[in-house]
Amino acid sequence: MHILIIGAAGMVGRKLTDKLVAEGHLGGKAITQLTLADVVAPAAPEGFPGKAETLTVDLSAPETATRLAAGRPDVIYHLAAIVSGEAEADFEKGYRINLDGTRHLFEAIRQEGLRKDAPDQPYKPRVVFTSSIAVFGAPFPDKIGDEFFTAPLTSYGTQKAIGELLLSDYSRRGFFDGIGIRLPTICIRPGKPNKAASGFFSNILREPLVGQEAVLPVSPDVRHWFASPRSAVGFLLHAGTLDLARLGWRRNLNMPGLSATVGEEIESLRRLAGDKAVALIRTEPDETITRIVDGWAQDFDARRALELGFKADATFDDIIRAHVEDELGGRIGG
């Protein structure tokens, strides 16, 4: 089978690629071809025996989507997006990439299926779209259920919610078989500290685990919704193979996650890395970040996704352990 990953150079895209190459199959079918596309050059998949292509392309140009669909991939992972902060800072760029880019892709798939001069069989790929809990806006219930409305408070959340609606309608009309998965905040995000408002949730664990200081800008009682990178890749694999008829036409799902406070994160760090690691967290209250984070979802009842077999991290200790295994070769300390 041929798998296309759009947004393959991002953190989740790279981990998904690695996992697909390691497994060699998806849903019992051998992976014979991989196409990796991103606006920055994706790395060639290491150790992949099949046909591999890497493309440096901009999805907001309509011809990009046409070219990608012409390859008739069986499964399309659409992970590409500009992030929340940038979509808020640059209104037009956010709509061009997150909305128009997604619509071009869906429309190109439809057009490929309508081609009169097309190969023998009809074309109706699986499309897995990464949405976000940013489709929800405060105020929230204590736990957000599967039928809570999307009233986003960012342009990014708006663009993701529109992508979800298009995905459901294109699926219902039979143009592809789509599923949208709303990812929790990924923690521990590997790499360097970044300026995303949510960065501290990862920073306060990732940096002390290698003996570095980290800044905590909010109160320890702040609660949020998390999944490890390993769980996120698990969601994507399951979304790529699950029988989507089980979803009816409600194709967008809150992924399961772990609801935890910053204080619980810190206690977990203490259990696994000791007081010395916790002492590296410096509290520097930041009103702006506190205000932003106050508007974020804290907890979900992700019943549908759990019933459909999506699996979350059970404890924060598991989240930290996964990071130590996957990123630090099993070794804690500076």
Add this chain to the structure above:
Amino acid sequence: MHILIIGAAGMVGRKLTDKLVAEGHLGGKAITQLTLADVVAPAAPEGFPGKAETLTVDLSAPETATRLAAGRPDVIYHLAAIVSGEAEADFEKGYRINLDGTRHLFEAIRQEGLRKDAPDQPYKPRVVFTSSIAVFGAPFPDKIGDEFFTAPLTSYGTQKAIGELLLSDYSRRGFFDGIGIRLPTICIRPGKPNKAASGFFSNILREPLVGQEAVLPVSPDVRHWFASPRSAVGFLLHAGTLDLARLGWRRNLNMPGLSATVGEEIESLRRLAGDKAVALIRTEPDETITRIVDGWAQDFDARRALELGFKADATFDDIIRAHVEDELGGRIGG
């Protein structure tokens, strides 16, 4: 003040125009200019003393929206849409008019506000967008609340739900001050019987009231959500004047309505027009229509809209009386 009505030639557009002309003001401000736009030629507003312009234009052409926004109307009523059945039959036309047309309009307003060579004052009009209960898809709770999610089962409902998301985001970003109102099924719809699946709800009252036969294709226990044309115009006037800061950024509201069964409609007809009128209703069960109607919302708890001062019809007798007064000159019978 200058009011623009897009979709002015439709039933609701004509009634809104008549009402605005009769009142002469909106929210205490004199109406000095009316622009009526539609894809079919709107009638000139009768008896309007101010400046009036009628435009026969297609909103799916981007230059149309630019032209409409250049007139800097203070209030814009965006009622234009192709209906559910047509949007389902012609996928591309539905998206072109209901989605692209709406987005062109919102974007043209934003661009007008950004113009460097613009008149002295900034431009930030009120935008009233008519959405629909078609943004919801079965299965429903017994009463749909204000936070129930939009999972439409038609392309029309999808396009309206996307328009709502855009409206909220453009409002939040400060480009205009928008409100989306989800209209119940309008009953009694004046005019001739049409082929809309919902037509029978009106037909079985309107036709017998003038001594004509009508066909009932569903069981009398079918329940649905209604508003009279008079109430719909009332919603639009209130949406044009209400302080929208009271809505926060949740700018799309279920309008209040009347939940009633077909049997209750018929008993109301019997009270006001007698057994002779009811005898004109011929039952001809239609499986297709029954199946479509089974997927429609039946009842709402429209608390937010009621608290914000939107007013619904109290009884089906009121709905029939409004029709007799407004369309039949007070006279029942053939």
